[in-house]
Amino acid sequence: MKIASWNVNSLNVRLPHLLQWLERAQPDVVALQETKLEDARFPDTALAEAGYRSVCSGQKTYNGVAILARGRAIEDVQAGIPGFADEQKRVIAATVGGVRIVDLYVVNGQAVGSEKYDYKLRWLAALRDWLAEEIARHPRMVVLGDFNIAPDDRDVHDPALWNDESILTSTAERAALRRLLDLGLHDSYRLFHDEGGAFSWWDYRQAAFRRNLGLRIDLVLVSEALRASCKAVAIDHEPRIWERASDHTPVWVELVPV
DNA sequence: ATGGTGGCATGGCCA
16 A cells, blocks of 8 residues: 655645646555645545545645545544644544554744744644554554654755754754654654655755755654555655646655555 | 745735
8 A cells, every 4th residue: 555645735736736646656545735725625526536535624725634545445534633722724634444544734833932833842742642542543553744844964955054943953843753753653764765865845945956955854654563564665756846846745655464 | 145936815924
């Protein structure tokens, strides 16, 4: 089962790219972020014609997440973090093919010390507490999405610029990510690759993609129970090359029965 | 360099 994550930065704009990528990559499950669409406007018909069922939790203009699945039911759907009041649509979870899929659009945080940064840390703390319960209920779990945190210096193009006081790489953000991993989750990319310089997001400004000035902030975490099933991972750069691209590119993991 | 680019409630916001 091939499970992918992609921050599309507006599904209105990127639906043609998504359809093209589904055809090209043939994923079984796709977690989307930044759909920026109310649920009533979600393109479920176009996706169904492409062979994918979908569930979504969205809003106008900002945020918005969705899970797509091909050939399997999408069951036990949960939107948001239970008990954490939040108008921002950043979480959707569902069970597909016996795997709990938790799709995240983690708070960006804007700047270290800002109100949005405080919200990011509170949000991550609530997420951690919920995932602790969720992984107990569903040992076969994949937590994926736009984490808006680069795990370590290998995951940034310039560690001097993206340092322990910078947003997306600060000490507190990385510690919050560590607390998620400590639940028994593994960064699937690092099960296969040790080197740096592999990124999933490049700023639209300053020709960052052409110069490979990026960060690896889109992650697929797999639970310990799924670790041995993890057969392959990839960051697919192709859609970032396309005209009018999202600033993020898809990442995926292939799980096989063991 | 306090900019730059892109998306959307097209006017500031968010990333």
